[in-house]
Amino acid sequence: DIQMTQSPSSLSASVGDRVTITCRASQSISNYLNWYQQKPGKAPQLLIYSASSLRSGVPSRFSGSASGTDFTLTISSLQPEDFATYYCQQSYSTPPTFGGGTKVEIK
Amino acid sequence: EVQLLESGGGLVQPGGSLRLSCAASGFTFSSFAMSWVRQAPGKGLEWVSFLSGSGSGTYYADSVKGRFTISRDNFKNTVFLQMNSLRAEDTAVYYCAKTALVVTARFDDWGQGTLVTVSS
Numbered sequence: 001d002i003q004m005t006q007s008p009s010s011l012s013a014s015v016g017d018r019v020t021i022t023c024r025a026s027q028s029i030s031n032y033l034n035w036y037q038q039k040p041g042k043a044p045q046l047l048i049y050s051a052s053s054l055r056s057g058v059p060s061r062f063s064g065s066a067s068g069t070d071f072t073l074t075i076s077s078l079q080p081e082d083f084a085t086y087y088c089q090q091s092y093s094t095p096p097t098f099g100g101g102t103k104v105e106i107k
Numbered sequence: 108e109v110q111l112l113e114s115g116g117g118l119v120q121p122g123g124s125l126r127l128s129c130a131a132s133g134f135t136f137s138s139f140a141m142s143w144v145r146q147a148p149g150k151g152l153e154w155v156s157f158l159s160g161s162g163s164g165t166y167y168a169d170s171v172k173g174r175f176t177i178s179r180d181n182f183k184n185t186v187f188l189q190m191n192s193l194r195a196e197d198t199a200v201y202y203c204a205k206t207a208l209v210v211t212a213r214f215d216d217w218g219q220g221t222l223v224t225v226s227s
Contacts, residue, residue: 032213036152042219043217044202046216049209087151087152089214091209093210093211095166095168095169096211096213098151098152098154100151
């Protein structure tokens with residue numbers, strides 16, 4: 001199985017900050033990397049697919065990038081509604097696997 | 108608008124069985140794969156199973172293989188998860204998800220989840 005390692009596991013940031021979350025795959029997954037946002041008590045929502053494609057309706061402050069087996073989710077200017085837990089997921093091989101999550105908290 | 112509504116969760120004793128349902132609307136159900144993903148209390152996301160739009164292809168996580176069965180009724184726009192021989196470690200919120208098969212599964216839309224608690 002492909003292991004997905006996210007870092008950090010949590011971070012504290014202020015409104016307006018630039019936030020970067022990293023996800024590393026244990027082997028090559030091409031660009032088959034997706035990012036989800038989950039707010040407390042709610043279901044996850046797909047934000048970004050294929051490493052860098054923004055899902056329709058997702059604010060443009062969210063972006064994704066890839067370099068080899070390293071993937072990055074960036075929030076350019078953190079907004080109050082962005083405080084949540086973020087998960088990466090590879091859709092390159094079965095079983096599909098998730099990273100452990102990054103909780104973004106208010107500083 | 109895609110809507111997914113899970114039901115069937117509850118409290119069950121170890122070794123017991125439970126059948127989850129997920130009613131879908133807002134898209135052509137038979138054209139899409141469907142998945143179940145679970146989340147243990149305070150933990151991360153774990154894929155459980157998915158099946159193709161026709162229902163002919165099914166896949167399971169090793170942790171549930173031989174105990175859980177996924178199926179669908181394309182006339183009733185519903186996907187099911189039959190869970191047998193339940194264990195304490197199966198305790199989780201179970202989400203159904205509309206799934207895009209891009210090599211393997213990508214979870215495009217999610218239901219609100221149903222809680223399964225396995226305890227004596």
